[in-house]
Every structure is written in structure tokens, then in C-alpha cells.
Amino acid sequence: MEPDFWHKRWESGQIGFHQSKPNAFLVDHIQTLNLPKGARIFLPLCGKTHDIAWLLAEGYQVVGAELSAIAIDQLFDALGVTPDTTKLGPLTRQSADSIDIFVGDIFELDQSTLGPVDAIYDRAALVALPADMRIGYANHLAAITNAATQLLVTFEYDQSFISGPPFAIWEDELRRLYDAHFALECLARGEVSGGMKGHPATEAIWHLTA
Numbered sequence: 001m002e003p004d005f006w007h008k009r010w011e012s013g014q015i016g017f018h019q020s021k022p023n024a025f026l027v028d029h030i031q032t033l034n035l036p037k038g039a040r041i042f043l044p045l046c047g048k049t050h051d052i053a054w055l056l057a058e059g060y061q062v063v064g065a066e067l068s069a070i071a072i073d074q075l076f077d078a079l080g081v082t083p084d085t086t087k088l089g090p091l092t093r094q095s096a097d098s099i100d101i102f103v104g105d106i107f108e109l110d111q112s113t114l115g116p117v118d119a120i121y122d123r124a125a126l127v128a129l130p131a132d133m134r135i136g137y138a139n140h141l142a143a144i145t146n147a148a149t150q151l152l153v154t155f156e157y158d159q160s161f162i163s164g165p166p167f168a169i170w171e172d173e174l175r176r177l178y179d180a181h182f183a184l185e186c187l188a189r190g191e192v193s194g195g196m197k198g199h200p201a202t203e204a205i206w207h208l209t210a
């Protein structure tokens, strides 16, 4: 998906991917990461997810990357804070207490700009990317985070019935992308209520460790 696709989605409010509450898999499995409070968790392609407010309330620091300035304005409005803004070349950093969001293309974000990260939480990031972008994303994510441990939420469904995003990511695809960096363990699977555009679908959560 080109940046324009996502900018148009945000401009027109077509954000069906945005959940009205924190992701249940995140809430149920965060303890698997075994992180101390204050640990810094990276959310690639973060949108304005309520997972951020939940993680902050649980005592973690959050760092995100998101293309859309609209999404991030709405995120900070919902958090009720006014961020400090710093221009960093092609990116803009919006920061407040315990939260840094890099607004712009994640592929412009390097390790030193991102800073140290204790874990990654990917919900609706990898599944948002078409097949030809995924290996570049997976390698970039591992490089800028020093292969930090990761919780990753995926969808599994028959891609021949519907096109993405979100794309189906089965285990063989996950291994193609991440075997070089991580050991993979599926923590849980659950049916997507109502399916994916009417077709049966499963949501899965994976724990990736270096």
C-alpha cells in the first residue's frame, strides 16, 4: 500500500481497523513479555489505537510510528495531552510524558532516532502490508529495534476470497519473514467474530524472541 492509500483512509475516516477498546490479546498476553514497569514498547504503524492509552495506564512507556498526522492529532486529543513537536528531517516527533510518536514513513526511522526499545507490539501493522513490502518491513523492524522481543497479532483466512488489507499471514509466511531474527511461538488463536468481510477468519497472537 502506498502512503497515499493510508492518507486517504484517514482523511475520509475509513478506519475500520481501529478498535473501540484495547486489543484483548494484548491485555491477556502482555505478561509474556516479562517487562518491568517503565519498559519502552514500540508500536509500528500505530494509528490512534486505544492500546497506547492502555499501555500507558499499565505503567509502560510507548513509542510509535505512524504515517498520518490526522491519526496522531486524534490520538493526543483522546489522551488529553498536548505534545511537544520536533521536526527531524522527514519525520516529526510528537512527545509527551512517557510517549514518543514519530509521524512519517517508518522506513525513514533509524535506530538512533527511535532510541532503545524493550519490546515491539505489532497489531495491524504487518497485516496491513502487501506481500512485496513485508520482508523489507520485517528486516527494518528487527534492525531499528536490535531484534527486540515482539508480540505480533495476525489474521488467518482464505485470501482467495477477499483482498487485503488486512492480509492473511499464515505460519509459513511468518517464518519466511522472521525466522532469520526470532524464535516464533503461537500463544493463542481465536475466531474473528463475524469473520473477515463475511468469511471465516482467525486472529492469532505470536511471541517472537531473538
Ligand SMILES: C[S@@+](CC[C@H](N)C(=O)[O-])C[C@H]1O[C@@H](n2cnc3c(N)ncnc32)[C@H](O)[C@@H]1O
Binding pocket: 003, 006, 007, 017, 018, 019, 044, 045, 046, 047, 048, 049, 065, 066, 067, 068, 071, 104, 105, 106, 107, 123, 124, 125, 128, 165
Ligand atoms: C491497519 S492500520 C493499524 C493501526 C493500528 N496499529 C491499530 O491497530 O489500529 C495501519 C496503519 O499504518 C499506517 N502506515 C501505513 N504505512 C505506513 C508507513 N510506511 N509508515 C508508518 N505508518 C504507516 C497507516 O496510516 C495506518 O494508520
